[in-house]
Amino acid sequence: MVLPELDWVDKVRDQAHRVRQRAARVCAANNGGYFAQACGSAEILSTLYSQLMDLGASTGPLVPDHFRGVPRPGEPALIGDIYNGDRDRFYLSPAHYALGLYATLVEVGRLDSCVLDDVNADGSTMELIGAEHSPGFETTSGSLAQALSVAVGQALARKRFGRPGRIWALISDGEIEEGQTWEAFQAASNFGLDNLTVMLDANGLQVDGWVKDVMKIEPIPEKVRAFGWNVSEVDGHDPLAIAEAASSFVEGQPSLVVCRTNPINSVPSLEGRHQLHYIRFRTGEVEAIKNDLGVLEESHK
Ligand SMILES: Cc1ncc(C[n+]2csc(CCOP(=O)(O)OP(=O)(O)O)c2C)c(N)n1
Numbered sequence: 096m097v098l099p100e101l102d103w104v105d106k107v108r109d110q111a112h113r114v115r116q117r118a119a120r121v122c123a124a125n126n127g128g129y130f131a132q133a134c135g136s137a138e139i140l141s142t143l144y145s146q147l148m149d150l151g152a153s154t155g156p157l158v159p160d161h162f163r164g165v166p167r168p169g170e171p172a173l174i175g176d177i178y179n180g181d182r183d184r185f186y187l188s189p190a191h192y193a194l195g196l197y198a199t200l201v202e203v204g205r206l207d208s209c210v211l212d213d214v215n216a217d218g219s220t221m222e223l224i225g226a227e228h229s230p231g232f233e234t235t236s237g238s239l240a241q242a243l244s245v246a247v248g249q250a251l252a253r254k255r256f257g258r259p260g261r262i263w264a265l266i267s268d269g270e271i272e273e274g275q276t277w278e279a280f281q282a283a284s285n286f287g288l289d290n291l292t293v294m295l296d297a298n299g300l301q302v303d304g305w306v307k308d309v310m311k312i313e314p315i316p317e318k319v320r321a322f323g324w325n326v327s328e329v330d331g332h333d334p335l336a337i338a339e340a341a342s343s344f345v346e347g348q349p350s351l352v353v354c355r356t357n358p359i360n361s362v363p364s365l366e367g368r369h370q371l372h373y374i375r376f377r378t379g380e381v382e383a384i385k386n387d388l389g390v391l392e393e394s395h396k
């Protein structure tokens with residue numbers, strides 16, 4: 096893949112900054128949320144959506160319909176992939192990263208900014224933890240480590256049917272602790288799925304604290320390479336490095352880009368905080384974040 100002019104890098108950086116601001120506004124309004132995930136993955140998602148993925152036009156409404164219940168006779172399934180078009184496919188595996196995805200969809204014009212006010216509202220498809228009906232989601236993946244297996248199956252099907260297009264997945268380092276992830280790595284390599292690129296948000300964090308204090312998962316690149324993958328490791332806040340690594344192609348091998356990220360990137364006021372997985376703001380923290388990221392008052396409406 097030939098990378099075009101570098102001015103896209105600045106655009107992606109600006110976009111990632113606005114994703115953080117949007118996430119901060121939503122979390123401030125709810126006195127908390129999955130803020131660190133949006134901050135850490137902002138450049139990965141922005142680079143994917145603005146530069147890497149070959150998505151078709153969205154056929155989803157800019158303001159999503161209300162959730163009409165689970166699929167049943169007369170009520171077909173509503174799948175959030177309509178926001179990603181019909182060419183490449185994208186799987187967001189850690190579904191609690193939904194806010195970052197919604198904010199990115201706003202930035203690339205696939206959602207109206209007003210819908211961020213509906214995140215986690217009753218009756219909305221904008222679930223706090225995304226499900227298959229949530230904008231941008233292909234499948235429900237709140238039970239961690241499952242979506243990568245679905246992505247592998249999708250990539251295998253495309254190969255078998257000789258269909259073009261790339262399958263992309265974003266996974267988390269907490270998911271590296273799960274056996275299913277390693278089965279998926281093994282199967283993707285076994286089937287030579289060079290049409291699959293997985294971005295790993297290695298933010299060092301999981302639900303009980305820092306990953307290093309819970310489970311030794313490193314060295315991830317060496318381990319996955321030993322499984323027969325084409326592996327790169329980059330600064331996950333550097334759009335150019337992300338794009339170059341994700342463009343590396345080895346015939347017959349699936350690709351993994353290990354993106355080293357800081358879950359409180361651009362938000363130094365959260366430095367030293369013990370609990371980052373789900374942030375419930377303390378007195379004064381919203382003000383401090385406002386200083387870190389710039390004005391947050393602007394309404395989404
Ligand atoms: C199969 C499964 N086990 C446990 C959980 C509970 N859980 C929710 S989020 C999470 C943390 C996973 O780590 P990571 O995705 O890296 O989290 P973050 O970096 O966002 O803190 C866990 C264990 C789950 N959702 N699914």
Ligand SMILES: [Mg+2]
Binds near residue numbers: 297
């Ligand atoms: Mg993590």
